[in-house]
Amino acid sequence: MPTISCFIVVMLIMFSSYTFSMLKSFYMTEAAKELNVAANVFQAQLSSSSNTLDYANAKQFCKRVFNDYSIRYTIIMSDGSVLADSWTESENMENHADRTEFIRVINGEDYSQTSRYSSTIGKDMLYVAIPFVENGGLAAVLRVSKPIDDIKSPFYKFLLKPFVATLILFVLSMFMIYIVSRKISLPLEELKNAAMDFTKGKNDIVFPHSSIEEIDILSITMDNMVSKLEHRILTITKQRDEEQALLQNMTEAVIVVNRDRELIKFNRAAENMFGFNAEDVVGQKLVKVLYNSDFLETVDRVFATNIPIEASMRAENPQGTFNYRINGVKIPSVNLANIKAVFVITDITHLRKLETMRQDFVANVSHELKTPITSIIGFSETLVQDTEIAEKDRERFTGIIYKQANRLKTIIDDLLVLSRLEYNTDANTLEFMPSNLSNVVQATINSVYKLAKGSGLVFEIDLDEKIVVNVNVQLIELAIQNLLMNAIKYSKEDSGSIEVKLYTKNSEAIVEIKDYGVGIPGDSIDRIFERFYRVDKGRSRKVGGTGLGLSLVKRIAMLHAGHVNVHSELGEGSTFYLHLPYDCAIV
Numbered sequence: 001m002p003t004i005s006c007f008i009v010v011m012l013i014m015f016s017s018y019t020f021s022m023l024k025s026f027y028m029t030e031a032a033k034e035l036n037v038a039a040n041v042f043q044a045q046l047s048s049s050s051n052t053l054d055y056a057n058a059k060q061f062c063k064r065v066f067n068d069y070s071i072r073y074t075i076i077m078s079d080g081s082v083l084a085d086s087w088t089e090s091e092n093m094e095n096h097a098d099r100t101e102f103i104r105v106i107n108g109e110d111y112s113q114t115s116r117y118s119s120t121i122g123k124d125m126l127y128v129a130i131p132f133v134e135n136g137g138l139a140a141v142l143r144v145s146k147p148i149d150d151i152k153s154p155f156y157k158f159l160l161k162p163f164v165a166t167l168i169l170f171v172l173s174m175f176m177i178y179i180v181s182r183k184i185s186l187p188l189e190e191l192k193n194a195a196m197d198f199t200k201g202k203n204d205i206v207f208p209h210s211s212i213e214e215i216d217i218l219s220i221t222m223d224n225m226v227s228k229l230e231h232r233i234l235t236i237t238k239q240r241d242e243e244q245a246l247l248q249n250m251t252e253a254v255i256v257v258n259r260d261r262e263l264i265k266f267n268r269a270a271e272n273m274f275g276f277n278a279e280d281v282v283g284q285k286l287v288k289v290l291y292n293s294d295f296l297e298t299v300d301r302v303f304a305t306n307i308p309i310e311a312s313m314r315a316e317n318p319q320g321t322f323n324y325r326i327n328g329v330k331i332p333s334v335n336l337a338n339i340k341a342v343f344v345i346t347d348i349t350h351l352r353k354l355e356t357m358r359q360d361f362v363a364n365v366s367h368e369l370k371t372p373i374t375s376i377i378g379f380s381e382t383l384v385q386d387t388e389i390a391e392k393d394r395e396r397f398t399g400i401i402y403k404q405a406n407r408l409k410t411i412i413d414d415l416l417v418l419s420r421l422e423y424n425t426d427a428n429t430l431e432f433m434p435s436n437l438s439n440v441v442q443a444t445i446n447s448v449y450k451l452a453k454g455s456g457l458v459f460e461i462d463l464d465e466k467i468v469v470n471v472n473v474q475l476i477e478l479a480i481q482n483l484l485m486n487a488i489k490y491s492k493e494d495s496g497s498i499e500v501k502l503y504t505k506n507s508e509a510i511v512e513i514k515d516y517g518v519g520i521p522g523d524s525i526d527r528i529f530e531r532f533y534r535v536d537k538g539r540s541r542k543v544g545g546t547g548l549g550l551s552l553v554k555r556i557a558m559l560h561a562g563h564v565n566v567h568s569e570l571g572e573g574s575t576f577y578l579h580l581p582y583d584c585a586i587v
Contacts, residue, residue: 023158024155027152027155028126028151031146032113034146035071035126035144035145035146036128036130038071038073038128039128039129040130042142042144043132043142071086071144071145072086072121072125072145073085073142073143074145075132075140075142075143076096076129076141076142076143081096082095083140087121093120094120099127100112101114101128101129102129102141105130105138106138110130111129112127112128112129113128114126114127115148118145123147124148124149125148126145127144127145128145129144130142183212184212186210187210187212187215188215191218191219191222195222198226198229247267248268252344252346253267253274253344253345253347254342254344255290255342255343256341256342256343257299257341257343258339258341259336259337260285261285261286262285262286263281263285263286264340273347274289274290292313294311294313295343298328299328299343302341302343303339303341305330308327309327309329310326310327311326312324313325322347322349323348323349323352324347325345325346325348326343326344327343327344327346329342372407375400376401376404376405379397379400379401382397383397432470432472433471433473434468434469435468435476436465436467436468437467437476437502437511437580438463438464438467438502440471440476441463441480441502441511442461442463443477444480444481444484445461445484447477448481448485448488451485452498457488457495457496458496458497458498459498460499461501462500462501462503463500463501463502464503464504467502467504467509469580471560475556475559475560476556476580479557479564479578480511480578482550482552482553483511483576483578484498484500486515486576487513487517487576488515490517490574491516491517492517495573496516499512499513499514500512500513507582508579508580508581508582510577510579510580511580512575512576513575513576513578514574514575514576515574515575516573518571519568520566520568520574521570522570525566525568529550529551529554530551550564560580561580562580562581564576564577564578
């Protein structure tokens with residue numbers, strides 16, 4: 001309310017000033033009228049004695065008649081000399097030919113009024129002058145005057161009471177304004193504080209009510225507005241959090257670029273994929289952050305069209321060569337400066353590897369199956385067409401057919417087992433039971449004992465008999481059997497032994513099988529668990545391998561939440577480790 005108070009004060013001052021000016025003007029006008037009447041009376045008194053001005057007795061007459069009044073009377077001759085004055089000796093007065101009121105009358109005016117300082121009296125005076133005509137000509141100028149202070153004094157006395165009344169009214173008005181303003185300003189202040197609390201994010205905002213209907217309506221309106229805003233904010237926040245959670249948990253990298261090719265947003269997958277750091281790259285030019293000609297070309301294509309674009313990208317880093325699929329789309333906007341483009345980048349390196357593996361698998365399985373089938377067909381055709389073949393050759397051909405058919409059966413059986421294991425991707429679909437792992441290992445050793453003995457090999461066994469693991473016994477036996485068969489097949493003729501150990505380490509049960517055979521070259525270590533991969537194809541076929549054994553071992557280990565690895569030196573032998581973690585084990 002300070003503004004209203006100041007406005008009222010200014011208005012009162014202006015009104016008072018105007019009123020004061022009007023009253024002052026009124027008083028001065030009335031004083032002038034009074035002097036005019038006095039001048040006419042003065043003229044009449046002078047003329048009543050005779051129709052001519054008695055120059056000899058004028059001074060005494062002026063003093064005798066008017067000496068007791070507060071009005072000053074002066075008779076000024078036509079030449080400006082003072083004949084008589086009721087307040088001052090005329091002999092001591094200077095010529096008045098330069099006085100304004102005198103000059104106006106001399107110039108023919110019937111009435112002259114002026115205010116000025118009187119050097120004779122030493123006061124500000126109000127003058128009224130009229131001509132004294134004698135015999136048709138101007139004989140003298142009769143001047144009547146009065147001190148302005150004598151006029152103002154009653155005027156100020158008259159204003160005193162209205163001024164006091166106005167002052168009292170002003171004080172009362174200010175008091176009432178204060179009371180009313182407090183009544184209005186307090187609830188408004190509370191409304192303002194509540195609104196400020198809301199802008200600061202405080203909850204449970206309560207807008208006050210008052211006895212003023214308009215403020216109550218404002219309070220209710222603001223309360224409804226806050227409720228709607230809170231609901232909208234919650235909705236927007238929820239949507240933002242959901243979108244942020246979705247964006248940040250996507251496995252695909254998401255990158256947002258503006259029309260100036262500046263990186264403005266990306267998710268966690270993009271950080272991990274390309275090594276971004278939000279504080280360093282947001283707002284930077286894309287060419288400085290992710291310099292890849294394929295990607296930059298795709299960005300230009302997206303901004304140049306309004307349809308989604310799909311492209312591919314290759315990138316190399318110290319970890320190797322990676323392949324990516326890019327899906328980009330432009331986000332239009334009415335404001336050209338706000339046009340953006342979103343790019344979803346998927347790492348398809350693994351898919352490409354799988355595609356390569358699939359192609360290799362198809363080629364390998366075709367080759368592996370073609371060899372025994374070709375042998376079977378060839379020798380069978382010979383037996384069918386040549387009915388007179390020697391019995392010795394017939395027996396040899398039949399033996400070859402039988403051997404190749406068994407090999408074909410073994411390959412198909414391994415493929416069926418591997419396919420079944422890959423189909424059962426969830427370990428819960430298999431039957432697991434607590435089993436003493438040392439008994440499983442020992443039983444598997446016993447099953448290949450004769451084959452090892454026939455190759456001149458013995459088993460050196462060191463098994464921890466206290467390890468009980470929750471496993472599928474048949475699959476674990478198959479995995480260990482494949483590892484043992486590999487150790488037997490690829491051991492040197494004079495190696496003498498195969499070491500088999502069972503122990504625990506770092507919460508894992510580990511089956512270790514070590515041979516002293518030909519070993520594995522370093523460039524083949526990472527590929528020996530692929531299907532149909534052979535280090536030495538000639539030797540593999542000679543010993544009767546299918547190329548699927550280690551793939552089965554790897555898949556069985558994965559189904560048990562474990563893994564298999566190998567350490568080997570060419571010419572020194574190989575050591576395979578089958579790890580079974582204790583998160584599915586019982587000790």
